[in-house]
Amino acid sequence: MVKICCLGAGYVGGPTMAVIALKCPSIEVVVVDISVTRISAWNGDQLPIYEPGLDDVVKQCRGRNLFFSTDIEKHVSEADIIFVSVNTPTKTRGLGAGKAADLTYWESAARMIADVARSDKIVVEKSTVPVKTAEAIEKILTHNSKGIDFQILSNPEFLAEGTAIQDLFNPDRVLIGGRETPGGRKAVQALKDVYANWVPEDRILTTNLWSAELSKLAANAFLAQRISSVNAISALCEATGANASEVAYAVGKDTRIGPRFLNSSVGFGGSCFQKDILNLVYICECNGLPEVANYWKQVIKINDYQKSRFVNRVVSSMFNTVAGKKIAVLGFAFKKDTGDTRETPAIDVCKGLLGDKARISIYDPQVTEDQIQRDLAMNKFDWDHPVHLQPMSPTAVKQVTVTWDAYEATKGAHGVCILTEWDEFKSLDYKKIYESMQKPAFVFDGRNVVDPQKLREIGFIVYSIGKPLDPWLKDMPAVA
Template identity: 75%
Template sequence: MAVMALKCPDIEVVVVDVSRPRIDAWNGDHLPIFEPGLAEVVKARRGKNLFFTADVERHVADADIVFVSVNTPTKTRGLGAGKAVDLAYWESAARMVADVSHSGKVVVEKSTVPVRTAEAIEKILAHNGHGVEFQVLSNPEFLAEGTAVGDLLCPDRVLIGGRDSAAGRNAVQTLRDVYARWVPVDRIITTNLWSAELSKLAANAFLAQRVSSVNAISALCEATGADVTEVARAVGKDPRIGGRFLDAGVGFGGSCFQKDTLSLVYACECSGLPEAAGYWRQVVAMNDYQKSRFVRRVVSSMFNTVAGKKVAVLGFAFKKGTGDTRESPAIDVCRGLLGERAHVSVYDPMVSEEQIQRDLAPAAAPAKARSRVAVARDAYEAARGAHGVCILTEWDEFRALDYRRIHGGMEKPAFVFDGRNVVDAGELREMGFVVYCVGKPLDEWLSHMPAAA
């Protein structure tokens, strides 16, 4: 919405939310989320044609187009728990839109939703809209955290799905005209509603599948002495494959990949397609395996026990360029280490201590376990007195650390477990470190210590 306000200065954009503290933050100097370039865009348009308010109903009633961007988490109980999307927030929003509207509106799905959600929303609006005419469109977002502003300013595609009727086509054209103010028309794709809804799930599942595929190869590389970086570079030179999303690591995270892949699994199951469901389920299973394999490698390398040992964790966000920790691999790795009774010292340049403690609370519920989690002010503090260092987010600063200084302050032998392949393993070995990099040939030390079962 901020980018839309920037590119369409004659359109009034009002962002509404029921959380007044969140709205206050959007109106203040410290935005509630970190995204490179976003603060500058917000400050450029805020108070001109971009407004943030908790007066939800009044502004929804006045709007011509309503973008619904509510949370759509995975259900934790009931039918489809662990796979199906919980649409409670979406339904609540749709009922509110119907209740307060006195003029026709275009209602746009921005949240990632299961296929045919628009049909359910149409029914809610039709039965509760007091005769007001609504058109529902699907306009999924393909931005990535950390590069979102650039992705929006110059998108590779904008997807708009609508009904094949006169009113539906008019609604599609209305939204298309907004994007055409700054997006080349050949990048604006129009489809039917169901194709647009499914495209978002499919796109994220395909990307997740690429990550799981290269991580599966990384395990074989370690077993055979191959180098996953070299393999990925050779494979990625094939133009039919390409080189993006072929970086091996400790696993994918974020709010979308796992949730959307599991939603696709559930859609396949509900459509009577168990083989297709099993295929996509394995993408998530492979991601879980990669995280647990990393923990096993840490434990087995350090004489098959980390009990009572300090392990430094560098990076807690699911990737660099964001403070988002949703489904971050670091959470599962830390929980695995805590389960082995390690003392974990975490440092991340963009994640608060409160967030780290909150994410690790389920694993650290007992007082003794909670006391084994510390949050450091920098990487050197985190590593001081540690037996091992785990690099779990690819922040640029971790490439430039003084590892000789870090080595001097650690217990010996000093281990580095690089879950993002950011360090020069050869240089660190010359300093005296025992180094493990995902998918890379193992140290002689590590090759004699296979990962614990």
């Protein structure tokens, strides 16, 4: 029986390994983590992450050929294939701070593998890493190898949170990079055999190591670039009376462009896009390519601009101050169908409003008060370090309350900001919300969830990103 061990039981390690276990009953899969609480949650009824369809997959294989454990060394030493899916956050200190990937967790995982391995291993990079990381990992492993053969593969993960299970069941492609040596080719084939249990062969791409590593960074940069492109156009739409949804639809009809990932919004978030682009920028700079670095940096700058433009719009519409006013925030997760708040635009928007002394009442169906308070108290880039290393009881931000009901959050509010596109926000009783709010009542829709015309008929003053402006907003100071 082939044995797989995965280091890191997070948003990637948990779902990917659960699907491998489901699709490959003859493989034993053990997911290990240094976080005891995370592993207990994977072994309990309340899984540590919310992902549609995940519960079902875990229930089918847990205890059969899928296990979660903190006994890292035992399972690493027994495994034939070791996936490494640990955090690769942005460095917060030292050389490359604010840009380069922090490979501390990866390096300590590699050193531990070198220490405990007693037989040949295939080590798979599942985390997103800078191009050429495999070379460094190879050095760590082979330097301490005691005659053991380590083959390093790059197998970046392309799942999207919120649709992870569907993405894993039916991936657009699986990418495997390896050394172009007999040993490397054999290792690539062994991993290919795992995926071939359910992925059609023509969707399993094999490349050299560096292409696989770089493809993941490039794919995230391209995806984020589409969002920043449409968001840049959304600002121009608001200034001219064009409608960003209509423009995106017309643009996306071109088959060379395609319709997906063209929704204007308050900005992209999530643990990957910003971190991976910064990483790409840093790699370009280190390779003497400042023009290329600046090109990609602009994707992040437009994203930051979009978030601050949103905050400015809220403040300027409400007579240039939100001091003491109650603002309801609907949605805090970085997108619908996940409880993940890493780099969510809601953090920057809330911080911007708090900076103008607003009182904020937040409702998100999947995010806890503890998480929201932690996010609002945390410094930039600190979020992607393992949860157990973060301050457990941050000082609560006093002007923030968290509710478990959208109507409670909006009661008595002067304005509502919609920051996540949860389906339930489409069908709220906005008439009831309007009646319970201060007047004039504002809705600032950062995700194009509501029909602005219908809400205007109720009496709201509505701002929808990229849409023609409400007459009220046109009379307010210009927003930059």
